[in-house]
Amino acid sequence: MGAIESKVGEPVSDESVLVNAARNGDVGAFEQLVRRYDRNVFRIAQHITQNREDAEDVVQDAFLKAFQNLGQFQGQSKFYTWLVRIAVNEALMRLRRRRPERTVSLDEDVKTEEDSIPREVADWSPNPEQLYSQAELKDILSKTIQGLSPGFRTVFVLRDVEALSTEETAEALNLSIPAVKSRLLRARLQLRERLNKYFKRRNGDSKQ
Amino acid sequence: MTCSEFLKELTDYLDNTMDQRTRAELEDHLQWCHNCYVVCNTTKRTIEIYRDSQLFELPDDLRNRLRTAIIGKCKQHKAEKDA
Numbered sequence A: 001m002g003a004i005e006s007k008v009g010e011p012v013s014d015e016s017v018l019v020n021a022a023r024n025g026d027v028g029a030f031e032q033l034v035r036r037y038d039r040n041v042f043r044i045a046q047h048i049t050q051n052r053e054d055a056e057d058v059v060q061d062a063f064l065k066a067f068q069n070l071g072q073f074q075g076q077s078k079f080y081t082w083l084v085r086i087a088v089n090e091a092l093m094r095l096r097r098r099r100p101e102r103t104v105s106l107d108e109d110v111k112t113e114e115d116s117i118p119r120e121v122a123d124w125s126p127n128p129e130q131l132y133s134q135a136e137l138k139d140i141l142s143k144t145i146q147g148l149s150p151g152f153r154t155v156f157v158l159r160d161v162e163a164l165s166t167e168e169t170a171e172a173l174n175l176s177i178p179a180v181k182s183r184l185l186r187a188r189l190q191l192r193e194r195l196n197k198y199f200k201r202r203n204g205d206s207k208q
Numbered sequence B: 001m002t003c004s005e006f007l008k009e010l011t012d013y014l015d016n017t018m019d020q021r022t023r024a025e026l027e028d029h030l031q032w033c034h035n036c037y038v039v040c041n042t043t044k045r046t047i048e049i050y051r052d053s054q055l056f057e058l059p060d061d062l063r064n065r066l067r068t069a070i071i072g073k074c075k076q077h078k079a080e081k082d083a
Helices: A015-023 A027-049 A052-068 A079-098 A134-146 A150-161 A166-173 A177-199 B003-008 B010-014 B020-032 B034-051 B060-082
Strands: none
Touching: A015 A027, A015 A079, A027 A052, A027 A079, A027 A150, A027 B060, A052 A079, A052 B060, A079 A150, A079 A166, A134 A150, A134 A177, A134 B034, A150 A166, A150 A177, A150 B034, A166 A177, A177 B003, A177 B010, A177 B034, B003 B010, B003 B020, B003 B034, B010 B020, B010 B034, B020 B034
């Protein structure tokens, strides 16, 4: 069984030129950085906040904050990792505002590991995505990931959807590497378990 | 190797971030443990399905609107700073 392939390429090498120009007040250079990463920031924000309006606000505020604070960007990390860190903080802040009754934190760790122990071990249909229309599939995936705690879904989205490395994810979330790995494993297993009911092999599916 | 030991290593296995020897031990376990094989395979599919899902794509009109707003605010910030 092979490893997961990453679909995200390395950032282009002119990035530090753009960042330096933007730091010196070149709004045009900053606009190119916005074009490069706005889709990623929107996706991350929407995954964390689960709310379209909040996600729109996060995109605007995260980029504006990045522009205002570029002087503090050291260049030791990638600009994108630094930007993601700002965006995640903005998104969590909005989630807290919307759900004041619940603790929203990346540190909320789960008391038990039982949530991640596979309960149902059923093989899936050969092409489970094709069991549903594109719209139905998006609905299933969106509802399923919403069921995860914010800390788990944030780690999953950064590592598995946005393809940040474990180190970059740890840096963006201010977590240790073992904490990222532990949350990622549990997030992956919980999602797998929850998707079982939609994707498991049914009678009549041909074996491959 | 037990199933719970296998499970602990699953993330490193799927990410291909482990030494050859541990990888060989895990693959040996997968040869005979159907449950772990299924969990491993369906977890891998879970990741692939999310990665390919195009969930929460940013529509072009919204994208343009957001970018215009961001750049407007950046220009305003720069003007205030320069003043």
